[in-house]
Amino acid sequence: MAQASEHIINPNVSVDNVILGFADNELKVLLIERERVEEVPDDFLALPGNLIYEDETLDQAAERVLYELTGLKNIFLEQFHSFGDPNRIRKKQDLDWLKAIRAHPEARVITVAYYSLIKADNYNPTPSAFAQKAFWVPITDVGQLAFDHNDIFYRALEHLKDKLYKYPIGFELLPEKFTLAQLQRLYEIILQTKLDKRNFRRKILKTKFVVPLNEKQRGVAHKPARLYHFDKERFKSTEHRYVSY
Amino acid sequence: MAQASEHIINPNVSVDNVILGFADNELKVLLIERERVEEVPDDFLALPGNLIYEDETLDQAAERVLYELTGLKNIFLEQFHSFGDPNRIRKKQDLDWLKAIRAHPEARVITVAYYSLIKADNYNPTPSAFAQKAFWVPITDVGQLAFDHNDIFYRALEHLKDKLYKYPIGFELLPEKFTLAQLQRLYEIILQTKLDKRNFRRKILKTKFVVPLNEKQRGVAHKPARLYHFDKERFKSTEHRYVSY
DNA sequence: TCAAAAGTGTTCAAAATACACCCATGT
DNA sequence: ACATGGGTGTATTTTGAACACTTTTGA
Numbered sequence: 001m002a003q004a005s006e007h008i009i010n011p012n013v014s015v016d017n018v019i020l021g022f023a024d025n026e027l028k029v030l031l032i033e034r035e036r037v038e039e040v041p042d043d044f045l046a047l048p049g050n051l052i053y054e055d056e057t058l059d060q061a062a063e064r065v066l067y068e069l070t071g072l073k074n075i076f077l078e079q080f081h082s083f084g085d086p087n088r089i090r091k092k093q094d095l096d097w098l099k100a101i102r103a104h105p106e107a108r109v110i111t112v113a114y115y116s117l118i119k120a121d122n123y124n125p126t127p128s129a130f131a132q133k134a135f136w137v138p139i140t141d142v143g144q145l146a147f148d149h150n151d152i153f154y155r156a157l158e159h160l161k162d163k164l165y166k167y168p169i170g171f172e173l174l175p176e177k178f179t180l181a182q183l184q185r186l187y188e189i190i191l192q193t194k195l196d197k198r199n200f201r202r203k204i205l206k207t208k209f210v211v212p213l214n215e216k217q218r219g220v221a222h223k224p225a226r227l228y229h230f231d232k233e234r235f236k237s238t239e240h241r242y243v244s245y
Numbered sequence: 246m247a248q249a250s251e252h253i254i255n256p257n258v259s260v261d262n263v264i265l266g267f268a269d270n271e272l273k274v275l276l277i278e279r280e281r282v283e284e285v286p287d288d289f290l291a292l293p294g295n296l297i298y299e300d301e302t303l304d305q306a307a308e309r310v311l312y313e314l315t316g317l318k319n320i321f322l323e324q325f326h327s328f329g330d331p332n333r334i335r336k337k338q339d340l341d342w343l344k345a346i347r348a349h350p351e352a353r354v355i356t357v358a359y360y361s362l363i364k365a366d367n368y369n370p371t372p373s374a375f376a377q378k379a380f381w382v383p384i385t386d387v388g389q390l391a392f393d394h395n396d397i398f399y400r401a402l403e404h405l406k407d408k409l410y411k412y413p414i415g416f417e418l419l420p421e422k423f424t425l426a427q428l429q430r431l432y433e434i435i436l437q438t439k440l441d442k443r444n445f446r447r448k449i450l451k452t453k454f455v456v457p458l459n460e461k462q463r464g465v466a467h468k469p470a471r472l473y474h475f476d477k478e479r480f481k482s483t484e485h486r487y488v489s490y
Numbered sequence: 491t492c493a494a495a496a497g498t499g500t501t502c503a504a505a506a507t508a509c510a511c512c513c514a515t516g517t
Numbered sequence: 518a519c520a521t522g523g524g525t526g527t528a529t530t531t532t533g534a535a536c537a538c539t540t541t542t543g544a
Binding site: 198223 | 532534536541542543
């Protein structure tokens with residue numbers, strides 16, 4: 001049920017998108033069931049991706065795939081690596097699926113991988129035109145994926161970790177108003193480590209771009225936490241220095 | 246004068262290589278004159294790159310291009326970004342050249358960019374099969390390049406800078422035996438900053454993978470500097486910790 | 491009144507920074 | 518003998534790490 005398109009498709013280049021969200025104190029990834037094809041059993045979930053159009057940039061292709069899948073625009077989205085092993089598609093199930101769905105199923109496809117971070121605010125994916133169903137899967141529960149998508153997914157998480165040491169991208173995953181405990185939990189999950197509460201708070205607040213609001217959590221069965229938000233303007237105007245040598 | 250090849254060429258995907266070397270206390274990039282074509286004036290230098298073969302990985306393609314150009318193998322080589330603007334080739338001179346040289350000059354080409362670091366030891370490039378001439382150009386003297394190669398080059402330097410804060414890749418650019426002053430100079434160039442000599446030395450020597458040799462410079466008109474080398478094994482066995490939160 | 495998570499300060503150790511003079515060599 | 522770059526130590530400030538109790542709320 002491929003959709004009509006006036007665009008010419010490039011049979012050799014695709015984008016794949018590792019879309020991450022944070023909810024229920026967990027990091028989750030958006031996976032799709034591939035389009036169902038008669039006679040082709042398919043129990044692999046996949047990262048949302050597709051061939052690019054000849055008249056769009058790589059970034060535009062990634063945005064488009066994200067939009068088609070989630071209905072969201074203006075989302076944090078960044079290229080992190082390209083994957084081009086000629087054998088990246090070698091599972092029989094993948095080959096059968098491609099034969100049924102692609103104009104050139106045998107074509108060698110290089111994929112440019114992006115990751116994107118979605119705020120819990122915007123959490124509900126709109127099932128897309130080309131995917132049957134989309135699911136948020138906790139990153140600890142990701143099983144065998146289609147194609148080489150496990151490699152891509154793993155590398156996205158590594159990349160995210162590297163970025164987080166230098167850039168405050170964690171905020172892209174949180175709602176506009178968040179508690180410091182949420183932020184800390186997010187850092188702990190991405191960095192795969194335990195952080196000291198007092199030291200973490202001191203460090204975050206010293207930055208001056210995480211600003212306290214005069215607002216608290218409501219309806220929690222414990223002391224309600226103060227809410228904070230991330231001030232992009234203050235962040236931009238901050239001097240960002242590296243570790244020195 | 247394209248060389249004979251048993252390989253099928255993928256007309257849509259290329260690799261481009263930003264090859265950096267360090268000599269005369271300067272960082273230099275290896276640029277080529279494109280193959281000369283009758284009637285097509287061409288005064289742009291270019292990054293060495295080429296279309297990939299259908300049966301090689303991206304890394305293999307990058308290694309191959311490097312080998313064809315320099316005769317070197319087992320060189321530090323790393324993918325850093327892919328470039329795919331449909332208009333990345335828009336200068337008339339580039340179009341004319343492609344028309345003269347490519348089987349599908351109009352094809353849209355996505356390029357996967359690599360950077361590679363070459364030791365001063367191995368410094369002399371062997372002019373390649375597909376390039377007329379190769380030059381080491383000081384990075385401060387790079388003029389307008391072919392295609393979008395200025396973008397690619399700029400981004401490679403940024404990437405190198407980011408890497409250097411975390412990984413000791415600078416050693417890939419130095420000879421086996423080097424002085425701490427050379428190392429410091431290299432850091433200063435890449436990071437675009439001035440470093441304090443005493444603090445730099447203390448910090449480098451504390452790592453334990455830069456080891457002093459019982460050997461000194463010879464024939465210099467000043468106190469000869471001790472030589473050091475980078476111990477890969479010690480580096481690998483070191484705990485590499487991040488800045489914490 | 492209890493359970494659950496929020497919030498808060500101090501001490502110690504390690505790392506970063508700033509800074510100036512003597513040394514060994516070739517010409 | 519002089520010009521050139523090599524090599525070294527200390528004091529101060531800043532940052533990181535470890536650690537335990539009181540507070541506020543809903544159930």
